[in-house]
Amino acid sequence: MSKFNENVFNATNLTVRKREKLFRERNLDSLRERAVAKRTTSLENAQSLWETTAEQFRANGITVFFADTVSSANRFISDNMGESKLIVKGKSLTTEEMELRQVLERAGREVVETDLGEWIIQQRNELPSHFTAPAIHLSAGDVAEMINHKFGENLPPEAHALTAFARRHLREKFKCADAGIIGANAICADPATVLAVSNEGNVSLSARLPEKLFIVTGWDRIYDSIEGMEGVQRLLSGSATAQEYTSYVDFFRKPLPHQQAFLVVLDNGRKALMASEFSEGARCIRCGACLNICPVYEEVGGHTFGKVYHGGIGALLTAFTGKGRDASSIASYCLRCKTCEPSCPMGIPIADLVAQLSESYPLPFYLSLPLKILGRNMGVVSGRGQQNSGSKSASESASGSGVCSDSNSNPAPASREAVFIGCAFRNPLMKKERKEIESALSRFFPNAEILDSGCCGMPHFYKGQLSAANDRLESIRKMFNPYDRIFLPCSSGFAYLREYLGDKIQLMSVAMAETAGKIDSDIPVFYHQPCHLKTGPGTSEKADLNQVIPFSEWENENRCCGSGGTYFLQHPRISRKILSRKETGMDGKFTIVTSCPSCLLQLRRVFGKARVVHSVSFMSESAHGKERRFFTAYQAAAGEEQKGT
Amino acid sequence: MATEWHQVPQHQLDNFVENVKSRFSGQSVSVVESAEFIPDTGAFVPIESKSDAEILFLCEVVVILCRNRQESYEEALRGGFTQACFVSAESKTADIEKKLISGVHGPKECIFVEIQ
Numbered sequence A: 001m002s003k004f005n006e007n008v009f010n011a012t013n014l015t016v017r018k019r020e021k022l023f024r025e026r027n028l029d030s031l032r033e034r035a036v037a038k039r040t041t042s043l044e045n046a047q048s049l050w051e052t053t054a055e056q057f058r059a060n061g062i063t064v065f066f067a068d069t070v071s072s073a074n075r076f077i078s079d080n081m082g083e084s085k086l087i088v089k090g091k092s093l094t095t096e097e098m099e100l101r102q103v104l105e106r107a108g109r110e111v112v113e114t115d116l117g118e119w120i121i122q123q124r125n126e127l128p129s130h131f132t133a134p135a136i137h138l139s140a141g142d143v144a145e146m147i148n149h150k151f152g153e154n155l156p157p158e159a160h161a162l163t164a165f166a167r168r169h170l171r172e173k174f175k176c177a178d179a180g181i182i183g184a185n186a187i188c189a190d191p192a193t194v195l196a197v198s199n200e201g202n203v204s205l206s207a208r209l210p211e212k213l214f215i216v217t218g219w220d221r222i223y224d225s226i227e228g229m230e231g232v233q234r235l236l237s238g239s240a241t242a243q244e245y246t247s248y249v250d251f252f253r254k255p256l257p258h259q260q261a262f263l264v265v266l267d268n269g270r271k272a273l274m275a276s277e278f279s280e281g282a283r284c285i286r287c288g289a290c291l292n293i294c295p296v297y298e299e300v301g302g303h304t305f306g307k308v309y310h311g312g313i314g315a316l317l318t319a320f321t322g323k324g325r326d327a328s329s330i331a332s333y334c335l336r337c338k339t340c341e342p343s344c345p346m347g348i349p350i351a352d353l354v355a356q357l358s359e360s361y362p363l364p365f366y367l368s369l370p371l372k373i374l375g376r377n378m379g380v381v382s383g384r385g386q387q388n389s390g391s392k393s394a395s396e397s398a399s400g401s402g403v404c405s406d407s408n409s410n411p412a413p414a415s416r417e418a419v420f421i422g423c424a425f426r427n428p429l430m431k432k433e434r435k436e437i438e439s440a441l442s443r444f445f446p447n448a449e450i451l452d453s454g455c456c457g458m459p460h461f462y463k464g465q466l467s468a469a470n471d472r473l474e475s476i477r478k479m480f481n482p483y484d485r486i487f488l489p490c491s492s493g494f495a496y497l498r499e500y501l502g503d504k505i506q507l508m509s510v511a512m513a514e515t516a517g518k519i520d521s522d523i524p525v526f527y528h529q530p531c532h533l534k535t536g537p538g539t540s541e542k543a544d545l546n547q548v549i550p551f552s553e554w555e556n557e558n559r560c561c562g563s564g565g566t567y568f569l570q571h572p573r574i575s576r577k578i579l580s581r582k583e584t585g586m587d588g589k590f591t592i593v594t595s596c597p598s599c600l601l602q603l604r605r606v607f608g609k610a611r612v613v614h615s616v617s618f619m620s621e622s623a624h625g626k627e628r629r630f631f632t633a634y635q636a637a638a639g640e641e642q643k644g645t
Numbered sequence B: 001m002a003t004e005w006h007q008v009p010q011h012q013l014d015n016f017v018e019n020v021k022s023r024f025s026g027q028s029v030s031v032v033e034s035a036e037f038i039p040d041t042g043a044f045v046p047i048e049s050k051s052d053a054e055i056l057f058l059c060e061v062v063v064i065l066c067r068n069r070q071e072s073y074e075e076a077l078r079g080g081f082t083q084a085c086f087v088s089a090e091s092k093t094a095d096i097e098k099k100l101i102s103g104v105h106g107p108k109e110c111i112f113v114e115i116q
């Protein structure tokens, strides 16, 4: 069972705030496009780049070994360690993947992790729980307890004292080590250069004091040239530790005069990843920014949501470099919320990749069943195959005849606009919202056809049911074909369909705001940003609605609510825990407005039905001159509810 | 301040270094030359031998002399060197509860001197 960890929550939140400040002040996002292009081209040419790089390194006196598998990499390193007894090692996820330390220890060598976080978890026999902060899950008390117990000290739980002890202890190891092992953040082909970023100085010491140096890296770490590498490094450091430059950026071209140096380049599934439909994931530079902002990671940390590689991207990396079983388990924790994507310096569509990856993993019946039911709804439409099937004009609908869902005898639409209601509003819990959508149609979309034909396929896509999702998309594409603009009340459906069908897909709330007129409110109105509007054109929804709705500021407005469609069924404790973070700082009388039906239902679990309102309902009620009554009614209901609790 | 930047005329450099040594008396102070630097950002230090690395890292205070100003360290990367380090601050960590601690393995103080 997943354990919640407040240390992880505090540390990740602090890093996110610092990162955001740095990126804003130093405009680091402006580096992204060039860095992504450089990374993409380099990966496309990896084979030839590695050939020329290896040639240069060999000419410089570095032995280069390409290892297809973990066992061949470990064997090469063990064979070339010679008589080395004491080995100092820098932090490297690739070596974690190889379990290199354990292999060397089993051969009777002493291997000492020298990154402070890695050293701490080595002493505790744990795996790292974060790409860049391996001991993020531990408190100072945990570290003090470990040192006092293991080294017979009596240190207080205070970071200064604990770090000073580690400095003394590890200084001796550096001085006496026979060999050093480090990872590499990047290898440049022209001129052949290894680049490694760090803050502690342990990489420099591990690499330069011993007589043998092993640099272990992945096949995917290659870059074409040094041009633009500073930009890549600034993005990496900024994303990883909220520093534009880490204290040290080390460069290696040749061994120092006293040294023998080896470069070990591991494939172990990387080439397959780069050649697959998941190749965008190969751009990952292991900065960990996606972990820090991930609503699931920040609650449960990397030991639950990961193994060697964590978070959504961890599922993908594990699928190619580790065990499928582990990848499947990691993927199951991902909400597919996309919260992580705006923070990724390499522009990786993490949630979409996890969704695609999940195609090969079995879904529990309680998740596959609802999807099947939605699939049945789909059948009605795709089966008919009529452009205008399931549609009726807004004025007809509002006149009381109801929304048509099963007729193929309508005339061709007079207008080029339609409203696609979507499956969420077929949920009995959304009856009221559905009525309010219908009542909004005559005023805001008098000429629009109403398309009420089930699901857009997004739930299937994010649960890995790609063929059902594709079928649905094709039906939707045909159904939407005659229209210039299609309005959706559901923000998730909007974000999903917009990606495939372009800007003819519009948010119903935003279109309504264009004509709604200013709405006054005597209680605070908060906006809840659905995660699927954190990227793409929907990001401006709040600003658009703010033209008419006087939103009050709320620090948790962008925070995920933990809904994730059916996530609360799959991981109810985590979903509830994520939801609990929305509560802070809210008093009794307020309204929360959101455009996502799934978020709406989730938020109602904690705030009650009366306080959480769909954006369309909110504007629809106000537009009918009911705003006074609307707010008073909501206020009264909120009061009642409070009394009740 | 764990990282400092100073502008010092060439003729006052010896005095400056002496002052640093007396300010940090009882602690090991290293002085190294950089190949180039980016003002208020960091300096690119070539490392050609084990002792270069020891001088840069196995001390409590490092003074880095900066003479060749650049906008980016990529210029230095185009040149020839065996190994190098772009130093922008003292050795530090935030691995325990995100508390920033200076001097985890290398120098606790890093003093950049822009020589005029």
Ligand code: SF4
Pocket: A290, A293, A294, A295, A296, A297, A311, A312, A313, A333, A334, A335, A336, A337, A338, A339, A340, A341, A350, A351
């Ligand atoms: S999609 Fe959401 S849950 Fe999945 S890794 Fe990204 S932020 Fe985390």
Ligand code: SF4
Pocket: A131, A239, A283, A284, A285, A286, A287, A288, A289, A290, A291, A313, A343, A344, A345, A346, A347, A348, A350
């Ligand atoms: S997926 Fe993106 S944000 Fe996450 S570790 Fe990789 S590069 Fe960093």
